[in-house]
Amino acid sequence: MITIRTLAELAAQRARWPQDVGFIPTMGGLHEGHMALVRRAREAHEVVVASVYVNPLQFGPAEDFAAYPRTEDVDCDKLAQASVDAVFLPTDAAIYPRGRESQTQVRVPGLSEDLCGRYRPGHFEGVTTVVARLLGLVQPRACYMGKKDYQQWRIVARMVEDLGLPTTIVGVDTVREESGLALSTRNAYLAEAQRSQAPDLYQILTEGAERVVAGVALDHVEAACMERLKALGFAPDYVAVRRAGDLAIPQAADSELVILAAARLGRTRLIDNREFRR
Ligand code: AMP
Numbered sequence: 418m419i420t421i422r423t424l425a426e427l428a429a430q431r432a433r434w435p436q437d438v439g440f441i442p443t444m445g446g447l448h449e450g451h452m453a454l455v456r457r458a459r460e461a462h463e464v465v466v467a468s469v470y471v472n473p474l475q476f477g478p479a480e481d482f483a484a485y486p487r488t489e490d491v492d493c494d495k496l497a498q499a500s501v502d503a504v505f506l507p508t509d510a511a512i513y514p515r516g517r518e519s520q521t522q523v524r525v526p527g528l529s530e531d532l533c534g535r536y537r538p539g540h541f542e543g544v545t546t547v548v549a550r551l552l553g554l555v556q557p558r559a560c561y562m563g564k565k566d567y568q569q570w571r572i573v574a575r576m577v578e579d580l581g582l583p584t585t586i587v588g589v590d591t592v593r594e595e596s597g598l599a600l601s602t603r604n605a606y607l608a609e610a611q612r613s614q615a616p617d618l619y620q621i622l623t624e625g626a627e628r629v630v631a632g633v634a635l636d637h638v639e640a641a642c643m644e645r646l647k648a649l650g651f652a653p654d655y656v657a658v659r660r661a662g663d664l665a666i667p668q669a670a671d672s673e674l675v676i677l678a679a680a681r682l683g684r685t686r687l688i689d690n691r692e693f694r695r
Contacts, residue, residue, distance in 0.1 A: 475543030
């Protein structure tokens with residue numbers, strides 16, 4: 418596996434690679450969820466490139482940028498084991514050469530201010546700005562994103578469509594522990610007691626989806642899930658049932674839905690979701 422740190426090295430490698438590059442952008446702290454994206458890309462493309470970059474632009478001032486796990490050596494070992502061809506480990510200067518304030522920003526209006534965007538102002542703008550730049554630098558045929566970050570996946574797909582970028586965004590199913598807990602780098606923050614509680618989030622979303630299928634009104638389901646989360650010791654930001662394709666409020670005729678939630682357990686903010694049909 419080649420390790421690439423500079424724009425010049427990346428440009429030189431890119432010129433040698435075929436068009437068929439599969440790309441997996443990450444913030445490191447790699448786990449089996451990330452590796453599922455890597456494996457999907459490995460099956461489908463001649464060249465597979467991953468990036469590890471903890472993007473300061475997508476963290477709020479009170480968020481965990483400084484504490485975010487940085488495990489570069491272990492991450493590179495895992496990527497090499499998975500037969501990734503190259504890992505891009507950019508510096509801030511490579512991603513934001515003009516400085517964070519002066520760099521061109523990319524914003525997907527509406528979708529970025531909804532759901533998690535309401536509680537993390539500027540977060541998705543940070544995500545779309547960095548992903549747009551990474552797609553421009555790596556020029557992949559396909560980019561693999563986890564459905565665990567469902568809203569992020571839909572926003573990036575919208576950005577690619579709106580900008581006419583020549584990359585296909587592929588959504589990959591969430592990898593979970595046996596308990597149902599979605600794998601997340603941030604799970605490392607959970608204390609032991611919180612770790613045994615965290616699987617309740619997905620359990621409650623699963624039950625919520627079942628109640629929607631059974632015909633219970635969406636606002637009742639959302640409110641009941643919020644109450645159950647609170648009773649179990651979570652501090653939920655939201656629980657929402659949305660149309661899967663565009664995260665709009667579902668109309669009566671919509672059958673492809675997703676129930677999404679964000680909830681804090683102590684200082685750790687967990688997100689999860691479940692797609693379902695009614
Ligand atoms: P992150 O390093 O958290 O920015 O995640 C990098 C990519 O891995 C994103 O597209 C995530 O959605 C994806 N990802 C993270 N956790 C999981 C998981 N448990 N299952 C599938 N994909 C995941």
